[in-house]
Amino acid sequence: MSSTSGTSGARGTNSTSGTSGTTEDADRTPRVLVVWCPDWPVVAVTGDDPVAVTEGGRILACSAGARAAGVRQGQRLKLAQRLCPALELRDRDPEAETRRFEPVVAAVEAFTPRVEVIRPGLCAIPVKGPGRYFGGEEALAAKVGTAVAEALARRPVPDAVPGAEPVPEPAPTPTPTPTPTAPEPAAEPPTAPAPAPEPPTAHVGVADGLFAAVLAARAGVLVPQGRTAEFLAPYPVGALGDEALAELLGRLGLPTVGAFAALPPEAVADRFGPVGTVAHRLARGLQPRPLVPRDQEPDLAVEQRFDPPEPLAEPLVFVARTLAERLHQRLAGAGLTCRRVAVEVVCADGRAASRLWRHEGRLSATALAERVRWQLQAWQGAGTFAASVSGEGGGFTLLRLAPDGLSPDQGRQLALWGQAVADDRVERAVARVQAVLGHAGLRRIEPSGGRGPGEQAVKVPWGEPYEAAAPADAPWPGRLPDVWPAVVLRDPAPVRVLDGAGLPVTVDGRAGVSARPVLVVFQGREERVEGWTGPWPAVEYWWDQALARRRARFQVVVGGGRALLLTVEGGAWYLEAGYD
């Protein structure tokens, strides 16, 4: 993902393409500075070194030690654990991520109030104003880098959030002295004494437009004004973030962003429609959508006042859901979509806080309300309102959601979400259940591809868009036949399979079975095998060492007329599913 092929060295060599775009568009793309903290989900959970954060049964992020052992983003847990046996697995904790990112945002906020949080671990500011004030882009980037490094070097305060689970902190080290102005925050050497954990690093990048700036931050470079298209040119088209389009472009012989950018815009619009146009504009270092001058920006903000002031945060979360729904209705009524949403809270004593969250027309009302909740908890954790809320007569008086960066809605949501159209009744019930169980507590199903019974469909939290990783209609050699097991275990359970002599049955590399299985021993219970078939070998990702997986599946009927699906992998047998 974070291929650094687009650093300044590569820029000079590739001058054939990418210069075509910037001439005909009058709208100058605003300069953006992005602060990127790598592996933020890992930073937020704080574990011992080989640690990885998981989401949906796959690796979301991992620490440096784990990466050295071959653990990668998107890997299956089992494989990751095999590659790195000492690996510690943690569930993702978005609230902790937001909370721990708060000091970073606060540090950046010292430069300009218009900080835009893209997600925890990634935030952006416009360069235009602060750049001039702080003496140029380079000076600004250096100052922001230093400030962020200082914020990151401070140990997080132990959690004081009511209702949030405590973050397990290893050995509370006394607050180390802030590293005295590290000039190069990206490559900070571990000068601190050995027991103190290395503070998380941050990278700063500047480029034209947010999309390029994020890539620049990953590469840690400042892209000069107007040369963003050149900077982007060597990146693979996959960097544009549209998988289907990237695959198609690859097949058309346009492997890099530069090659794609060199196409004439009219032809792209003709062939790929609005989605292609957006990607093409990004590839040329322009804004994804041209800014549309409007006579007067309609005020679509929604707000709720609390009188008397509300001392607790929870009621605000409930209100946020209704507000988010109302906001979406108003946006839909005006045929607009917004790029960002500002979450604003005002307290009885006049203190106020505001934070921008990225929207892009992708968030549902529920997902937006969820972000409000994260934000409120983060502010509470940082003690932003400690004095205002706890005091006598204190509390929140206003919650406001204001859309920002309005542009005409081109129906992106429908194109992205292939889900069945849910009526109001279902949406409302879903929202209520999610209020009880959390955002991921209620999920919908998307078809997926694979050989095993658990890979035929994935569960997606309601309200989140889903892009299929593996196509369902592709041929899957070695896929199981049509009668599928009715019970699929979450984690395959270890079993023993014995032959007539009481020895374990093995499967060799040519899928030969050592002996006829006679007994299946599961949780100490012995079951006689009455019929068996197999193996169905499933050899996956043999071309990729890190992902490669060899398995063989067996169908077995055991005593009492029950059928089981057994898997053998690495010499060990597992019960994967039951035919009920």
Added chain:
Amino acid sequence: MASTAVPGDGPAGRGLLPVPPALREVLPDGGLRRGAAVSVAGGDTGLLLALAAGVKETEGGWAAAVGLPELGLAAAEGYGLDLRRLLVADDPGPHWAEVVSVLAGAVELVMLRPDGPVAPKLAARLAAVLRRSGCVLLVAGPWPGAVLRLGVRSGRWFGLGDGYGQLAGRQVEVVAEGRGSAVRGRTARLWLPDEHGAVRPVREPQALEHPVLDHLAPDRPVTAHPVTAGPRATGPRPLEQAAVV
């Protein structure tokens, strides 16, 4: 709140939730009575899924699965469930009753495996919610005050030999016991699932005389079996696949 929202079809349309034709004869009313709780004793997941498949027949009806994280989604699709209209709450924990009562106002049918034994009082409260909303509750396991108890007897899988073949279907006897009009136990012999993963009645009664056990006798040709000789016989052969590797 949502539980008071009566589905659009109103009391007149509150008759029955359809079930696949093969299951009609075993149900006293020929379908699942709306607003009723049905217990699938023993928690046979195949039967649970087959009963839920009729939701597809309703216009745009949704189904939900609460506390059933190990539901085989591919199997559910085989029985005829529309996965695009299925909500899953895998780990409701102690909140399952609240989740069911909220979902009852929005979906046609809820499949449920409760988190431990159910107190009769709680069951009665949920029964009231179900009656109001017209949602059918299918419980994997016992349920106090269930209108109907369904179970699976003498399940037997076909299609596997001693190292060859593939699972091609299961013959079961489904037994229904209930209150009122359904006091007598009804039974039906079904393929659950058949070779396509769906449910259908058993047509050849002699098929049961060739259970899997007999296949172990080496002198009995596997083709003698009606099921393996069916359309699935051309499916992937495990050992051919092995040769490719």
